[in-house]
Amino acid sequence: MKDSNFLKEHNARHLWHPMAHPADSLANPPDIIVGGEGVEIIDVNGHRMVDAVGGLWNVNLGYSCQPVKDAIVQQLDRLPYYSIFRGTTNDNVIELAEMLRDFFAPDGLERAFYTSGGSDSVEVALRLARQYHKIRGEAGRVKYLSLKKGYHGTHTLGASVNGNANFRTAYEPLLPGCYHIPAPYAYRNPFGETDPVRLAQFCLAALEDEIRFQGAETIAAMIMEPILGAGGVIPPHESFMPGVREICSRHGILLVADEVITAFGRTGSWSGSRHWGVQPDLMCTAKAITNGYFPFGAVMIAGGVAEVFETDTSGRGAIGSGYTYSGHPVGAAAAIACLKETDRLQIKDNAAERGAQLWDGLRALKERYDVIGDVRGGHGLMCALELVGDRDSKVPVGKDVVGKVHRTTYEAGVMIRVSGNNIILSPPLVVSEEHVSTILSGLDAGFAAVS
Ligand SMILES: Cc1ncc(COP(=O)(O)O)c(C=O)c1O
Numbered sequence: 001m002k003d004s005n006f007l008k009e010h011n012a013r014h015l016w017h018p019m020a021h022p023a024d025s026l027a028n029p030p031d032i033i034v035g036g037e038g039v040e041i042i043d044v045n046g047h048r049m050v051d052a053v054g055g056l057w058n059v060n061l062g063y064s065c066q067p068v069k070d071a072i073v074q075q076l077d078r079l080p081y082y083s084i085f086r087g088t089t090n091d092n093v094i095e096l097a098e099m100l101r102d103f104f105a106p107d108g109l110e111r112a113f114y115t116s117g118g119s120d121s122v123e124v125a126l127r128l129a130r131q132y133h134k135i136r137g138e139a140g141r142v143k144y145l146s147l148k149k150g151y152h153g154t155h156t157l158g159a160s161v162n163g164n165a166n167f168r169t170a171y172e173p174l175l176p177g178c179y180h181i182p183a184p185y186a187y188r189n190p191f192g193e194t195d196p197v198r199l200a201q202f203c204l205a206a207l208e209d210e211i212r213f214q215g216a217e218t219i220a221a222m223i224m225e226p227i228l229g230a231g232g233v234i235p236p237h238e239s240f241m242p243g244v245r246e247i248c249s250r251h252g253i254l255l256v257a258d259e260v261i262t263a264f265g266r267t268g269s270w271s272g273s274r275h276w277g278v279q280p281d282l283m284c285t286a287k288a289i290t291n292g293y294f295p296f297g298a299v300m301i302a303g304g305v306a307e308v309f310e311t312d313t314s315g316r317g318a319i320g321s322g323y324t325y326s327g328h329p330v331g332a333a334a335a336i337a338c339l340k341e342t343d344r345l346q347i348k349d350n351a352a353e354r355g356a357q358l359w360d361g362l363r364a365l366k367e368r369y370d371v372i373g374d375v376r377g378g379h380g381l382m383c384a385l386e387l388v389g390d391r392d393s394k395v396p397v398g399k400d401v402v403g404k405v406h407r408t409t410y411e412a413g414v415m416i417r418v419s420g421n422n423i424i425l426s427p428p429l430v431v432s433e434e435h436v437s438t439i440l441s442g443l444d445a446g447f448a449a450v451s
Contacts (some may be wrong), residue, residue, distance in 0.1 A: 036063030058292035071337035084327035092332035108279035109300035118260035119153030121284035129221035148230035149183040184236035196237035215249035225270025233384035241276040268352030268380035296331030361440040396421035405446035414442025
């Protein structure tokens with residue numbers, strides 16, 4: 001590793017950071033993280049912090065997961081790469097597909113299509129949805145529905161169904177035929193409705209209305225996160241996703257669950273769909289599938305959808321999607337080891353228990369700090385705090401306030417993530433009671449600094 005002077009001097013000089021303004025990165029260089037151990041990260045100055053971000057919602061098993069590291073190293077020695085495009089495969093993708101089928105059997109998902117990450121998984125799922133209808137002779141079903149505030153990655157299909165202008169405006173025009181439904185976001189919504197049950201009904205009515213307006217026979221799929229993540233952790237009422245499922249089924253529209261964050265235990269259930277008792281037609285996974293140690297993803301496909309492709313005799317079922325790194329043997333080895341550890345530790349249970357502790361602690365902070373306008377969570381280890389200058393008008397706080405909370409919390413030994421006026425918390429699922437207390441006391445220090 002280069003010495004710290006070199007790193008600081010060259011920080012952000014000759015690279016552009018994702019999701020950042022290049023000028024801002026030059027003016028305010030990012031924190032340089034050089035180590036990770038357990039659920040802690042260490043910066044270039046040797047400062048240790050509990051990582052309340054969990055990498056980027058992906059390091060569910062922490063930074064010291066030896067079985068995943070060993071699997072990667074051993075696979076690099078044995079077969080560092082081979083393609084699984086038509087005609088060749090590798091041992092790991094076969095084994096992993098069996099494991100994924102077992103893992104997602106309660107979700108009704110029976111086939112895997114491998115990708116290199118979350119945006120790829122969204123892209124593939126949306127493409128497969130159109131293709132499914134074409135095989136069945138409904139070529140007119142090409143449109144997509146999604147939720148405002150939803151995040152589905154940054155490929156152009158994903159950005160088109162994305163529900164946040166920050167990821168859209170600079171790249172418009174995006175794909176035509178994508179329509180957005182109000183999110184079940186009780187703190188702010190166009191209906192002025194704060195009751196989650198009634199709000200879910202309004203949003204479902206808006207979905208029905210849009211389908212009627214577009215014509216169901218023109219719509220391929222509805223994509224949604226079971227709990228909206230990057231949009232500010234928005235858990236809908238429990239009636240919402242089952243309601244979406246029912247409407248989609250009634251209109252022949254495929255339901256794509258974007259579980260890039262929620263699959264593998266984060267919500268306290270093994271998948272977000274299962275959390276709500278829903279079986280999707282397609283599910284996007286990535287991130288925690290390898291504990292974040294290798295870029296990898298999988299689109300999971302329901303039995304009924306798979307059957308349409310597998311029994312096709314017209315040739316329309318041939319898949320024209322795939323990436324050089326689809327089914328990468330090292331990624332698949334990492335995923336096999338990660339799934340075994342995930343199962344051995346039954347980490348969904350710790351996510352639920354520690355999630356409840358975090359949720360309680362955050363609500364207690366809201367009692368003490370007026371700057372916290374809304375606390376969202378209550379479903380495993382994904383929570384958000386929305387910061388406002390005034391609780392009545394709900395005016396979002398400026399960057400300076402969130403920045404100060406972030407910096408003070410960092411100095412107090414806790415890494416948090418800031419997104420607009422939200423603080424997003426998604427720690428590794430292996431955090432202990434003590435780690436959660438540290439996260440809460442770090443935040444306490446952060447809020448004290450702006451109060
Ligand atoms: C729900 C969801 N979908 C898709 C993506 C995109 O995944 P990636 O960044 O791996 O491309 C993300 C990333 O955070 C996500 O949260």
